[in-house]
Amino acid sequence: MNGQILHGGDLISASARYNIPQDQWLDLSTGINPDSYPVGELATEVFQRLPYQQQVFADAVTGYYGTDEWLAVNGSQPVIQALPLCLEKLPVLLPDVGYDEHRHHWAANGNPLAFYPAFDLNAASDQIERRLSKGEPFHLVVINPNNPTGLEFSKVQLCNWAERLAGKGCLIVDEAFIDTQPAISVLNEPLSDKLIVLRSFGKFFGLAGLRLGFVFASDQLRSQLQQRLGIWQVNGVAQGVATNALSDLDWQRGARQDITLNAERTALLLAPLMDALQPDRVAQTPLFSSWQLDADIAAQVQDLLAQQGVLVRLIPLSERKALLRTGIISRYNWDAIDRLDGAVNACIELLNHQGEAHV
Template sequence: MDDRATSTHKDEPEAILHGGDLAAVSRLYPDAPLPWIDLSTGINPIPYPVPTVPAESWTRLPSKPDEDALLSVAAARYRLQTPASIVAAAGTQALLQILPRLRASSSVAVFAPTYEEHELCWRRCGHRVRLVDKVDALAEADVAIVVNPNNPTGRLLPRATLHLLGVTLARRNGLLVVDEAFADFCPVEASLIPNLPPATLVLRSFGKAYGLAGLRLGFAITSQDLADQLRRALGPWAVSGPALAMGSIALADDQWLRDARVRLVSDGQRLDTMLTASGCQIHSLGSRALGGTPLFRLVENANAAALAERLARHGIHVRRFPAQPNWLRFGLPGDESEWQRLAQALGGAF
């Protein structure tokens, strides 16, 4: 799941361009050196080592005991008291698309700029969607949507602010949706879990933090009533057998997550040094944004288009934003050869 920053109202839902479109980019630059380095997504470049899963995970339908085992591990990982309030799906994108179908026509406020699929999914289901940039405007809607930490800006709203927003919406049968897809490596107090306010649904992505986006696994954490509605809408076998098995193993591995967090801090500092030396501003969006998350950096550069072009000719793909032509988003390189290629393409040795 990736993003494009939004700043304008759309009258008609339309397809969204995402990062990770390496095949299309490589066709535009056929002479670029191989292999391509894809920094256009916010996916952990050093994935969880794929474990050996039982052979029957591939040959039989996913079982309820296996799903229950995953939900139990996920509940512990996300600090929930009970798995009854957590729902597993084939990626958070599936949950994004189903959730708008469960509510009658509503006014929806999306805290923007942010991941555009939220806006698109609610529009396609006939809801009245506005893009807003003030928290007070979120409280005026029937449904408020916040990506926290935000993609792509890294903006992080305080937990107390979101809790108050959830309470406000609950008083009039509203709903707060908080997308925490990039929260795994943030301080634990950044998450609304485990003290979930009323009328609130939190989305968590497995693939980004664990570097296994192709597995397609995500979670919704909410009230038991809404969780039951989501389960019914998803139907049977919502998550594949291999995903149930791999997710159960990875989410239980505390040490891997701790080690990944340490590495990402170090790698993020290294990337910051490279980008600032090349003329990019990481913290240029003021108090509204932090410039990224542990899995990516958003930069501003007056010559962003030229920089992206230069990187592409070196076989390095970064995320561009048509609505914000001075923005670029950089994921983290995966190994030392990728770091060296990025340093060379940026014009220096780091």
């Protein structure tokens, strides 16, 4: 495949590369709930007034997350960028595979970086324990569950690590994909001053375009972040929609069930392709799955699917290995089901044909 790697949700680049209009793509390159929260009508005031934080919004956020130690932000991305500038400049231990913006911004700030394995829970835990046993201050970054490897630590383990970090070291836990299983969130435990938690609104509620996220941290750090990020981080429309969505317990319960069933239907549709490819590893979470493959084969499969108007995410791991990450479709979207089924069959046929041509 020629050109730069396509990032999740980048239908503009995909459309230009494959000459397929944006509205004709089936986008499986993100981990966003395909059955989004129904926005409905909003009061005119949310469009007219300056977006100072409304009390009903604050009440809904505190009710959903179970704590009032939060700061609402324009998605978690601004916090990922700002944290290295707000915390003590210490070495950082990160997953060797994960949401790469964490690595990028710590590196840009000049923090020394080290990595733990993101595919093996025991190996990752052992390496973190060894680093803690040295008694030297460092920051620890955990993506829980990890995007894209699916690695998941227990909240008890994470809280234990946070308490044991030396000096001004902090544990940053990115819980962007945890809303499908909220019981494992560290927010269910008392929030330590050494613990910083990032949460994303758009993935579970299927409304990534609102750009809404939250950071949970000490009063001092939240104040630093607020000063650095500035006022009006969250617009009035986002506050209005989130107030309704975070308070709608019935929808949330139904969404968790629907996501599970949608993931099962998507996996069933992709199963013939997985059987043909025989990936080295498979990671499955409610909102996305990842397959580890030979790098050339992974790129070829992404390209073949894209030619059919189905976009999946290619994540290079090394010169020899890569991941294909796929989101989920709605089991009620019959057009998406038919298109994915057809694309999978066409991809398998093309792979078989190319294999025969090389015999």
